[in-house]
Amino acid sequence: MEVFLYHTPELTPPDSLPDCAVVIDVLRATSTIATALENGAEAVQAFGSLSDLMAHSEAWPESLRLRAGERGGAKVEGYDLGNSPLDCDPQLMAGKRLFLSTTNGTRALQRVEAAPQVATAALINRRAVTEFLALTQPKTVWLLGSGWEGGYSLEDTVCAGAVAELLAESCSYQIGNDEVIAARALFRQWQGDLLELLKQASHGRRLLGLNGDADIEYCATLDILNLVPIQKSPGVLIKK
Ligand code: MLT
Numbered sequence: 001m002e003v004f005l006y007h008t009p010e011l012t013p014p015d016s017l018p019d020c021a022v023v024i025d026v027l028r029a030t031s032t033i034a035t036a037l038e039n040g041a042e043a044v045q046a047f048g049s050l051s052d053l054m055a056h057s058e059a060w061p062e063s064l065r066l067r068a069g070e071r072g073g074a075k076v077e078g079y080d081l082g083n084s085p086l087d088c089d090p091q092l093m094a095g096k097r098l099f100l101s102t103t104n105g106t107r108a109l110q111r112v113e114a115a116p117q118v119a120t121a122a123l124i125n126r127r128a129v130t131e132f133l134a135l136t137q138p139k140t141v142w143l144l145g146s147g148w149e150g151g152y153s154l155e156d157t158v159c160a161g162a163v164a165e166l167l168a169e170s171c172s173y174q175i176g177n178d179e180v181i182a183a184r185a186l187f188r189q190w191q192g193d194l195l196e197l198l199k200q201a202s203h204g205r206r207l208l209g210l211n212g213d214a215d216i217e218y219c220a221t222l223d224i225l226n227l228v229p230i231q232k233s234p235g236v237l238i239k240k
Helices: 029-038 050-057 105-112 123-136 154-170 178-200 202-209 213-219
Strands: 002-006 020-024 043-046 065-071 097-101 117-121 140-145 229-233 236-239
Touching (some): 002 178, 020 105, 029 043, 029 105, 029 117, 029 213, 029 229, 043 105, 050 065, 105 117, 105 140, 117 123, 117 154, 123 213, 140 154, 154 178, 154 202, 178 213, 202 213
Parallel strands (some): 002 140, 020 117, 020 140, 043 097
Antiparallel strands (some): 043 236, 117 229, 229 236
16 A cells, blocks of 8 residues: 545546545544534535536435535535534434535545545544455555645645554555655644644634634544545445
């Protein structure tokens, strides 16, 4: 297994895909996806654009769908939900399909949706994703950060480092690029205070300005969910 890290979809090698892509958007899309599936959502269907989300979700029975839209950290008007994982409670999620479009995370998913295997990772399900990789041993793995509008995101890098660090404890793998080494060093430096790191990150500060303190605290918690969101068809993620 050879593991690469790309900080944003824009930094991935063009015309290329890995055997397994692991999309990361700690704040907050992949934390929300894991939480929705853990709490009983039938699937999460991700869309880069809000208009595609609207068009596709229209065909789904109203009683079995929830529309979640986020732009700039805020809920999109007219949608059932924004992108807070804490809104994904079991009563609301049970049996529903969550149609989700976010600023960056769902765009990153779109970049790799044609890969043979696609999973999502966040700090909250880091161990489960790492065990999945160790067990399935894909030949090439991309850890793909979602970033922010094409730029770097600290919290996605620390999560990639957390995966890479734990993976090294359970199997040997080849390091595909220097970004993996840097991410592991970042995680080692901050593993005792991930909450503070998320609060210092630019999107963490943006969310603090939007009263997102509780979301940040939840998203900074390591290994609390034991599931791997896996793509079953392009853009559609289910619980593994
Ligand atoms: C994103 O896709 O950029 C996000 O998950 C932003 C957010 O809702 O915090």
